[in-house]
Amino acid sequence: MPLPETAQFNQQFGNINRSNNLQREIRRCLNRFTFIWLWNGRSFWFYPIFMNRWSVDGFVWRRNRWVFERVNINSIFFFRCF
Template sequence: MYIDNYFRDMEEEDICIYDPNEIYELEVEDLPPQCPYRQMVSIMRFPQGSQQPPSPPPNFTPQQPQAQQFGTTSFAVDQGAIQPCLFRFVYIWPRRGRGFWAWLVFVGRRSVSGFRWNMGSWRYFGMDLRQISSFQCF
């Protein structure tokens, strides 16, 4: 009932939609002011300054690891495998799109979030673990 009342008076383009199968740059300015997700991102934008990356990422692009187990690939990256990458530089190769440097501040059962290096600055992002093809911590 709350959702129906909340969205009843909103225009279609103002509704905040989240698709867990996509990679999102969490740009608060692009979300409508009444979107609860915008408010959550605003609070989490730069949580406790100590979690921000200490510097730009390394200035090289690592080689993507090759699939090992007889050419098969897993459906999703395991939470336990990427957990040691918290608060370290990590290069992520998504299933779709180009790889990128990241600084992870959260690893959950199904997703990761942190800062992504994009055009010379760090941007907060979130990503579903199913969308990560491979990664490498540094």
């Protein structure tokens, strides 16, 4: 049974696709503004510029500036690119 927070999230954003091809899915977000939710509850704006099999490199909006950061693909719960 999904957690109440997950059910509410699904109602707002539609069903979450947790396929094994997350790398392929997030590749469409390269060089696009993306909002990311992590499994640990953290969420942030991200501008991905490079990815490999295990991580996505890009810039996180933090304290009114863009800061380079590497995000482990397995830590991503959901993302939406704009």
